[in-house]
Amino acid sequence: MASVLSRRLGKRSLLGARVLGPPGAAPPLEPQAELLEGAAPQPFLASKDTSCQEQPKELLKAPGTSGLQQVAFQPGQKVCVWYGGQECTGLVERHSWAEDKVTVWLLDQKLQICCKAEEVWPAELQSPIPQAPPPEQGTQAPAYRPVSRNIDVPKRKSDAVEMDEMMAAMVLTSLSCSPVVQSPPGVETNFSASRAACDPWKESGDVSDSGSSTTSGHWSGSSGVSTPSPPHPQASPKYLGDAFGSPQTDNGFETDPDAFLLDEPAPRKRKNSVKVMYKCLWPNCGKVLRSIVGIKRHVKALHLGDSVDSGQFKREEDFYYTEVQTKEEAAAAGGPAADPAPSPSLTSPPLAILPPPPPKAQSSGPDHPGLESYLPSGALSKSAPGSFWHIQADHAYQALPSFQIPVSPHIYTSISWAAAPSTASSLSPVRSRSLSFSEPQQPPPAMKSHLIVTSSPRAQSSTRKARGEAKKCRKVYGIEHRDQWCTACRWKKACQRFLD
DNA sequence: TCTGCCGGGAT
DNA sequence: ATCCCGGCAGA
Numbered sequence: 237m238a239s240v241l242s243r244r245l246g247k248r249s250l251l252g253a254r255v256l257g258p259p260g261a262a263p264p265l266e267p268q269a270e271l272l273e274g275a276a277p278q279p280f281l282a283s284k285d286t287s288c289q290e291q292p293k294e295l296l297k298a299p300g301t302s303g304l305q306q307v308a309f310q311p312g313q314k315v316c317v318w319y320g321g322q323e324c325t326g327l328v329e330r331h332s333w334a335e336d337k338v339t340v341w342l343l344d345q346k347l348q349i350c351c352k353a354e355e356v357w358p359a360e361l362q363s364p365i366p367q368a369p370p371p372e373q374g375t376q377a378p379a380y381r382p383v384s385r386n387i388d389v390p391k392r393k394s395d396a397v398e399m400d401e402m403m404a405a406m407v408l409t410s411l412s413c414s415p416v417v418q419s420p421p422g423v424e425t426n427f428s429a430s431r432a433a434c435d436p437w438k439e440s441g442d443v444s445d446s447g448s449s450t451t452s453g454h455w456s457g458s459s460g461v462s463t464p465s466p467p468h469p470q471a472s473p474k475y476l477g478d479a480f481g482s483p484q485t486d487n488g489f490e491t492d493p494d495a496f497l498l499d500e501p502a503p504r505k506r507k508n509s510v511k512v513m514y515k516c517l518w519p520n521c522g523k524v525l526r527s528i529v530g531i532k533r534h535v536k537a538l539h540l541g542d543s544v545d546s547g548q549f550k551r552e553e554d555f556y557y558t559e560v561q562t563k564e565e566a567a568a569a570g571g572p573a574a575d576p577a578p579s580p581s582l583t584s585p586p587l588a589i590l591p592p593p594p595p596k597a598q599s600s601g602p603d604h605p606g607l608e609s610y611l612p613s614g615a616l617s618k619s620a621p622g623s624f625w626h627i628q629a630d631h632a633y634q635a636l637p638s639f640q641i642p643v644s645p646h647i648y649t650s651i652s653w654a655a656a657p658s659t660a661s662s663l664s665p666v667r668s669r670s671l672s673f674s675e676p677q678q679p680p681p682a683m684k685s686h687l688i689v690t691s692s693p694r695a696q697s698s699t700r701k702a703r704g705e706a707k708k709c710r711k712v713y714g715i716e717h718r719d720q721w722c723t724a725c726r727w728k729k730a731c732q733r734f735l736d
Numbered sequence: 737t738c739t740g741c742c743g744g745g746a747t
Numbered sequence: 748a749t750c751c752c753g754g755c756a757g758a
Contacts, residue, residue: 708739708740710740711739725740726750727741727750728741728751730740731740731741
């Protein structure tokens with residue numbers, strides 16, 4: 237950790253030097269020497285320079301104080317300032333004694349920064365350093381020289397603060413999945429200081445702070461360039477809250493992909509909270525899984541036995557689970573009149589309250605809160621990929637298609653299935669299932685804040701073929717990829733790929 | 737309104 | 748046989 241820090245610090249300082257490098261091809265090691273040796277680009281600078289030299293030194297340093305803090309700067313005075321881990325030359329715009337801050341116009345950066353007064357020292361005190369001792373440096377020069385010549389001084393000065401900031405940031409980062417919070421506001425401010433030091437949305441004085449001047453490089457180095465925009469004012473607390481998980485939204489929605497959509501605005505979160513769970517109806521089981529394959533396998537493996545895999549018992553497991561559709565609305569979901577579905581069916585009165593998904597005794601296995609989560613570990617252990625896909629193949633009419641049965645079709649119509657590589661066989665749609673929740677169209681507006689419990693209808697007696705439960709090519713591939721449909725679907729015939 | 741697909745026509 | 752589409756009916 238410390239080594240990383242030191243490495244980053246070193247790297248950062250180099251970065252800062254590069255960023256703030258002199259305009260020309262001057263070596264970055266002694267920028268102020270070159271600047272002060274008469275290479276001042278603007279003519280007014282020279283005049284100011286001379287005027288500054290005429291200023292009495294008593295004005296530059298408050299009497300009776302030691303160190304660098306109490307220096308009075310005159311507007312237009314040429315000064316040096318620590319900025320970006322490097323000394324930069326600039327002109328004093330104003331010096332606010334109340335805040336002990338100095339607004340400096342950096343000449344080579346062409347920007348204005350607000351610094352603490354202690355970070356600024358008169359340029360003429362230092363300019364002669366590379367060459368000859370100044371005639372009237374007197375007693376102050378030794379105080380400035382070591383500081384200004386030693387790049388490490390400001391860093392050492394703020395090491396403790398810097399470490400604290402970094403620790404805090406790392407804690408925040410580790411606590412939150414969202415990189416949005418990887419850069420605290422102050423950090424963000426410092427990071428962008430190189431572009432505009434006194435932006436209106438930034439606090440003044442942030443750049444000049446000895447800690448922040450070194451911190452800026454640190455943050456830009458550790459967090460990469462992935463924080464170009466200021467963090468959303470509400471985003472950070474929100475994502476933090478999500479990261480910690482609230483008990484209300486914890487019941488199986490912790491894998492909400494939106495939690496990882498970093499640049500999504502907050503309001504989108506609630507939109508996608510349509511979840512379908514599958515509850516095992518086996519007596520005294522009541523296991524709730526998120527995957528229909530998982531529930532099928534659970535029923536077969538734990539209740540029906542593996543023999544059902546063959547032949548006529550193929551679909552028997554269908555009778556031992558029920559689909560639980562959860563639609564969550566933002567509180568004002570209205571009364572029961574808005575409920576398009578019948579009241580909770582006879583099968584599961586306890587389902588009115590969806591139990592939290594984590595399995596009780598069977599969750600000893602590896603926790604996979606992801607796509608096919610909540611597969612019981614027992615079943616999971618049995619379901620090596622081979623057998624898993626075997627099931628998919630055997631139940632092509634139901635395994636793959638039934639993923640969509642309980643979910644509003646709106647969710648799936650927007651899926652771009654072309655993204656699923658065709659070589660991935662049936663895996664692709666299954667894997668993409670959870671992704672589909674991140675690209676939803678808004679479910680029907682009449683939502684309810686409770687659950688819809690449906691059972692699998694099987695009996696259909698009609699001359700017309702019962703509407704298939706299976707996902708059809710149209711839904712799978714979308715209209716835009718009609719060329720990937722099966723021929724029958726293209727001809728508006730009964731789908732041949734996803735049979736019922 | 738969307739969707740699956742039957743029935744039928746065109747080639 | 749292949750392709751296409753009107754239209755019905757379920758969701």
